[in-house]
Amino acid sequence: MTVQMNPYLNFKGDAKAAMELYNDIFGGDLTLNTFGDFASEEHPADPADADKVMHARLSAPGGFELMASDVPQGMEASPNGTISLSGDDAEKLRSYWDRLSDGGNVVMPLEKQMWGDDFGMLVDRFGVSWMVDIAPAG
Numbered sequence: 562m563t564v565q566m567n568p569y570l571n572f573k574g575d576a577k578a579a580m581e582l583y584n585d586i587f588g589g590d591l592t593l594n595t596f597g598d599f600a601s602e603e604h605p606a607d608p609a610d611a612d613k614v615m616h617a618r619l620s621a622p623g624g625f626e627l628m629a630s631d632v633p634q635g636m637e638a639s640p641n642g643t644i645s646l647s648g649d650d651a652e653k654l655r656s657y658w659d660r661l662s663d664g665g666n667v668v669m670p671l672e673k674q675m676w677g678d679d680f681g682m683l684v685d686r687f688g689v690s691w692m693v694d695i696a697p698a699g
Contacts, residue, residue: 570629570689571638576614579687580629586660589621596633609634643682647694651679654695661685661693671695 572579577593584591597611613631620626632638646657658671664686671681671693679695 565626567626567628568642568644570627570641572614572629572631572687573638574613574631575687576617576629576631579685579689580614580617580619580627582660582685582687583627584619584621586657587619587621587625587627589619589625591617591619593617607634641689643690643692645692645694647692647696649696649698651695651698654693658683658693661691 570576570579580591580593593614594616595612596606596615599615600606600611610631610633613633615630617629618626619628627644646654648654655671658681662683662685666684668682668684668690669680671679674680677697680693682690682692684690
């Protein structure tokens with residue numbers, strides 16, 4: 562048996578756009594289902610939520626999994642926390658950094674730190690916080 566821990570992000574109506582951006586950045590397979598997709602006569606979707614994402618899952622290369630949904634009417638969004646990307650593939654991680662920071666806010670520039678890694682923090686255009694840590698190739 563295996564167990565996985567997967568980040569699950571909450572959005573206020575822009576989950577589809579965010580997950581499509583992450584799919585473009587990280588690659589892989591993206592599945593999106595709206596509240597309307599699961600509506601039935603017994604359980605109709607609130608018209609205000611019908612086109613919102615009920616569940617999205619991005620399965621990217623290397624075992625990277627990211628899930629998300631839009632918060633339906635009447636529910637409070639829970640804070641998303643921070644997603645950390647790390648490794649020694651500097652080219653790939655810098656590409657992620659550049660694309661995630663486009664239209665976002667760099668909190669701490671991606672640069673060499675006292676512990677030897679290149680590290681930076683940003684908030685992307687959807688309000689999701691990211692940390693990127695590039696370890697020296699070894």
